[in-house]
Structure formats: structure tokens, C-alpha cells
Amino acid sequence: MGSGWAEIVNGVGGSSNVHVAVSHGHAWVMTTSLLLFGVFGAEYRTGGAGWRPFRQIYPPGTVDGGFNAFTPDGSLAPRGGAFNVVMDDAGRAAAVWTASQPEGPFLVDLRYSSGTWSDPEPIELLASDATVGSLGLAGAPDGHALAIWAEDHTTTPAPTLKVSSLSPGGTWTTPAEPWSAPVAGTPSLPRVTTGASGRAMAVWLQTGGAALDGGAVSRIWGSTLAAGATGWSAPEAVSSHAVMLAGADGPIVVGSDDTGNGLATWIDISSTPAVKSARFVAGTGWTENGAISGTSPPTMQLQIAVDPWGRALAVWPGSMGDIWAARFE
Numbered sequence: 001m002g003s004g005w006a007e008i009v010n011g012v013g014g015s016s017n018v019h020v021a022v023s024h025g026h027a028w029v030m031t032t033s034l035l036l037f038g039v040f041g042a043e044y045r046t047g048g049a050g051w052r053p054f055r056q057i058y059p060p061g062t063v064d065g066g067f068n069a070f071t072p073d074g075s076l077a078p079r080g081g082a083f084n085v086v087m088d089d090a091g092r093a094a095a096v097w098t099a100s101q102p103e104g105p106f107l108v109d110l111r112y113s114s115g116t117w118s119d120p121e122p123i124e125l126l127a128s129d130a131t132v133g134s135l136g137l138a139g140a141p142d143g144h145a146l147a148i149w150a151e152d153h154t155t156t157p158a159p160t161l162k163v164s165s166l167s168p169g170g171t172w173t174t175p176a177e178p179w180s181a182p183v184a185g186t187p188s189l190p191r192v193t194t195g196a197s198g199r200a201m202a203v204w205l206q207t208g209g210a211a212l213d214g215g216a217v218s219r220i221w222g223s224t225l226a227a228g229a230t231g232w233s234a235p236e237a238v239s240s241h242a243v244m245l246a247g248a249d250g251p252i253v254v255g256s257d258d259t260g261n262g263l264a265t266w267i268d269i270s271s272t273p274a275v276k277s278a279r280f281v282a283g284t285g286w287t288e289n290g291a292i293s294g295t296s297p298p299t300m301q302l303q304i305a306v307d308p309w310g311r312a313l314a315v316w317p318g319s320m321g322d323i324w325a326a327r328f329e
Contacts, residue, residue, distance in 0.1 A: 015040075021087035021139075028093055028112070030057075030085040037077040039095060039110060057095075057117050058110060076101075076108045076120045082132050082149065086139030087112075094166060096123070096137055096147050104128040107149075107164075109172060123147075123164060123172045129154040136192040138200065143168030146200050146225075148178075148190040158186045161204065163232075178202070178223065178232040187221075189245070191252050196308065197260035198227025201280055203238060203252055205245060217242035220252065220266055220278065222286055227260070238278045238286045244270040251316075255306030256280075263312050263328060265292075265304050273297040275316055275326070292326045 014035030021028050025046040031054075032039060042054045059075055076099040083097040093112035098105050107123040126132065133150035145166040152159040164175040185208040194200040202225075207218040220239040223232045245251065245266060256262035260282040268276050274291035275298050281287070292314065302316045312328035 017081075017083040019083070019085045021085045021093055023087040023089060023091045023093075026087075026091050028085065028087065029054075030083075030095055032078045032081065032083045032097065037075065039078065039083075039097065058120055060117075075099075076106060076122065078108075082135035084135050084137035084147075086137055086145055088139055088143040088145075088168070089141040090143065092143060092169075094137075094139065094145050096135065098132045098135070105130055105132060107132065107147075107175070109166075121171075124175050126151065127153060133159065134189045134191075136190045136202070138192045138194045140194050140198065141196050144194065144198075146192050146194055147172070148192045148202050148204075150188050150190055150204075159188065161187050161190055161202075163192075163202075178225075179235060183221065183235045184208070189252050191254045191264075193254045193256040193262055193306075195256045195260075196258040197256070197282075199256065199260035199262075199282065200225040201254055201256055201262040201264075202232070203254045203264045205243070205252065206235075206237075218245075219243060220264065222264065222278075222280070224280065236286065238264060238288065239266075239268075239276070240288050242270055243268045243276075251300060251302035253302055253304045253314075255304050255312060257306050257310040258308035259310070261310050263304065263306055263310075265302060265314050267298045267300070267302055267316065273319075275302065275314060277314070277328070279328075298324070 014033040015031040016034050018031040027044040028041050030041045038056050039058045041057045043052045078097045081098045085095040087093040095110040099108050105126045108120045109123050110120045111118040131152045136148040139145040148163045150159045151162045162175040163178045164172045166172050185206050188205050190204040192202045203222045206221040219237045221235050222238040223235045225232045252266045254264040262280040265277040278286050278288045297319045298316045304314045306312045315325045
């Protein structure tokens with residue numbers, strides 16, 4: 001195992017929604033662009049191969065270092081928007097994004113296997129009045145994957161959460177609401193995690209619909225899907241107090257270990273800005289933890305990683321340009 005950082009990977013102009021997926025040292029850094037239509041990626045391989053330059057994965061037809069500014073009519077290429085990518089232990093990857101077409105927005109899937117990216121396939125054609133908010137995507141080592149997003153329609157009073165699952169080498173299930181009776185209020189910023197245990201956990205921001213401290217507020221909510229189960233648990237409040245998240249794409253992140261336990265973290269600016277967290281223990285449920293911030297208030301970005309044994313590392317920038325980290329053991 002190496003002990004230092006390798007070369008810097010050159011990026012794509014106007015990059016947005018940058019994500020990385022790793023499988024036993026093999027990695028893809030994937031992004032969309034606010035300036036160019038398409039999906040772009042840089043691949044890392046072990047054995048001395050190192051990084052290859054960023055290239056346009058879709059639409060195809062470009063070589064390393066060359067990008068198309070325009071796309072053919074009918075292309076499912078994104079331009080910014082919701083996007084994410086995951087990778088399994090066999091080195092297969094799945095990228096998911098939203099694409100706008102005259103007939104309405106599509107949720108799109110692109111696969112990588114045996115050194116080749118497939119043609120994109122629509123997961124679902126959404127209604128013409130639909131918009132998709134933040135997209136959460138998680139993958140398990142065996143190739144199962146799960147997507148969750150907030151879907152809004154001009155004809156409905158509030159957005160709803162939708163989920164779709166992918167079996168190894170198979171197709172995505174028809175998107176559906178995870179619960180028969182949606183939680184009152186407005187959901188946003190959904191995130192999901194899954195791992196070797198097969199249990200999935202989803203967390204999101206729920207605004208309104210629940211009276212707390214004398215009025216309708218926002219709280220972090222969560223739900224779980226047990227291994228092999230077909231139905232999600234009843235949604236429940238993960239944060240016991242009202243929260244206000246930093247940033248337009250408020251930082252909520254979640255991770256899980258190999259035994260089905262999980263950890264959700266978020267940046268709350270409702271009073272003194274702080275990184276807060278809640279832990280899910282299989283068989284027990286959610287327990288909120290205290291603030292974990294340093295002496296410099298956190299800003300708008302946050303990441304977390306959880307290892308197979310449940311140890312976690314959270315990293316975020318402070319308001320003074322410093323970088324902070326905290327471990328959970």
C-alpha cells in the first residue's frame with residue numbers, strides 16, 4: 001500500500017457534481033459540466049498505470065483530452081444537474097443522472113464493465129412537469145445499488161421521495177415512493193448508504209409538517225431497508241431539534257459499516273454553526289450525538305467515510321480556510 005499522494009488529475013471546465021468511485025485501487029473520478037454537455041471521467045489503474053486524462057465518456061466519439069461543446073439531438077447527456085456514480089468489488093460502475101428532453105426529464109443509467117462504458121439507458125421518463133432535486137446513490141460490494149431522489153411536480157403540493165434499486169448486472173426497478181403514506185411536509189436533499197450487510201439507510205431534510213418548539217420546522221429524518229426486505233421502515237426524526245443547513249445543497253452525508261450500523265452527519269447553522277451527527281445501530285435504531293466541530297465554525301462542505309468495523313472519519317473546511325477532521329470510534 002502506498003503512503004503518499006500521486007499526481008494531480010486535470011479536470012474539466014465548469015465541472016459540477018464531482019464524484020469518485022473506488023474498487024480495490026481501481027478508481028473513476030466522474031463529473032458533469034456547467035459549460036459542456038456530457039459525462040466526463042478520469043480513470044486510475046494500479047500496477048503503475050496511474051491516472052489517464054479526463055475524457056468525455058458520453059456522448060462518445062472523443063479521445064482523451066478532447067471534449068465536444070455540443071451534443072446530437074436526442075442525446076441523454078446532462079449539463080450540470082443531479083449526478084452520482086458507484087463501483088462494486090468486481091470493478092463494475094454505474095453512473096446515474098438526470099437529462100432534459102422535450103417530452104420531459106429522464107433519469108439515466110450508464111454502466112462500466114470489463115473496460116468499456118455502455119450506452120446510456122433511461123431508468124424512467126418522468127412527467128413533463130417534473131423536476132428532480134438532489135440525487136443520492138449508493139452501491140454494495142456485490143453490485144447491488146440504490147438511488148433516491150426528491151421529485152417535484154407542478155401539479156402536486158409538495159415533492160416526494162422516490163427510490164429505485166439495481167441488481168448485479170440487472171436493470172433498475174420501477175421508481176416508487178418508499179412508503180405507502182408520505183411524511184407530511186417537504187422532503188429534500190436525500191442521501192443513501194448500503195454495504196456488505198445488505199441493509200440500506202436513507203436520510204434527508206424534512207421541512208414543515210411536524211410541530212416542534214411551537215411551529216413547523218426542519219429536521220433530519222431517516223428510514224432503513226433491511227437486507228432482503230421489500231419495505232422500508234417507517235420514517236422517523238433523526239435530529240431531536242430543529243436544524244438549519246448551510247448551503248443551497250445542504251451538507252448531509254451518511255455512511256455504513258459491514259454489520260448494518262450507520263452514521264449520518266450534517267452542518268447545522270440554526271444557532272452556533274456546528275457539525276452534528278446521529279448513529280444508527282442495528283436492532284436499536286437512531287441515537288443523536290453531540291456537536292463535533294472544532295474551534296473554527298464549519299462552512300458548507302462535509303464528507304464522511306465509514307470503514308467495515310464502524311470507525312468513521314468526518315472532514316470539513318472551517319471558516320478561516322482551515323481543514324478540520326474528527327474520528328468516530
